[in-house]
Amino acid sequence: xxxxxxxxxxxxxxxLAEGFFAASWFxxxxxxxxxxxxxWLTVGSIAALLVAAVGAAVGFTSPASTAAINSRAAGxxxxxxxxxxxxxxxxxxxxxxxxxxxxxxxxxxxAVVGVHFLPLTAVLRxxxxxxxxxxxxxxxxxxxxxxxxxxxxxxxxxxxxxxxxLSVFGAVALVGAxxxxxxxxxxx
Numbered sequence: 001x002x003x004x005x006x007x008x009x010x011x012x013x014x015x016l017a018e019g020f021f022a023a024s025w026f027x028x029x030x031x032x033x034x035x036x037x038x039x040w041l042t043v044g045s046i047a048a049l050l051v052a053a054v055g056a057a058v059g060f061t062s063p064a065s066t067a068a069i070n071s072r073a074a075g076x077x078x079x080x081x082x083x084x085x086x087x088x089x090x091x092x093x094x095x096x097x098x099x100x101x102x103x104x105x106x107x108x109x110x111a112v113v114g115v116h117f118l119p120l121t122a123v124l125r126x127x128x129x130x131x132x133x134x135x136x137x138x139x140x141x142x143x144x145x146x147x148x149x150x151x152x153x154x155x156x157x158x159x160x161x162x163x164x165x166l167s168v169f170g171a172v173a174l175v176g177a178x179x180x181x182x183x184x185x186x187x188x
Contacts, residue, residue: 012177015173019049033156048167058177085112110136
C-alpha cells in the first residue's frame with residue numbers, strides 16, 4: 001500500500017464516486033422517512049451531487065498516469081472486488097425479497113458496501129476507506145436493530161447514515177485533492 005497521499009486524480013475520482021453513491025443513499029432514504037426528514041434528504045442529495053461534480057472536474061483534469069488503478073493488475077483486482085460486492089449484494093437482495101423481507105435489503109446492501117471498502121483500501125491506496133467501511137457496516141447494524149425494534153424503516157437509517165458518511169468522506173477526499181499541487185508535465 002502506498003504510504004504517501006493519493007494523487008489529485010484519485011482524490012477527485014473518490015469524491016465523484018462517493019458523492020454519487022451518497023446521493024443514491026439519500027434517495028433510498030426517501031422510501032419511507034418521517035415527514036420532517038424528507039427535505040433534509042433532498043438537501044443531502046444535492047450537496048452530495050455537488051461533491052461528485054467537483055470531484056469529476058478535479059479527477060478528470062488530472063493525469064490518468066497518476067491513478068491508483070493505472071495498471072492491468074490493479075484494474076483486475078478492483079474489478080474482482082467490485083464484482084464480488086455486486087454479486088453478494090444482488091444475491092442477498094433476492095433472498096431477502098424471496099423471504100418476504102424487502103425492508104431489510106438496504107441493510108444488507110449497506111453491510112456489503114461497508115465490507116467491500118476494506119480490501120479496496122490497498123487497491124485504491126486510501127486508508128480512509130478502512131474507517132468508511134467500518135462506519136458503513138456499523139450503520140447497517142444500527143439499521144437492522146432499529147428496524148427490528150422500532151417503527152423506523154431500515155431504509156431511513158441506511159439512507160441517512162450511508163448518505164452522510166459517503167458525503168463527508170467524499171468531501172474530505174475532494175479537499176485533499178484540491179490541496180495537492182498539480183503535477184508538472186515531467187512528473188506524469
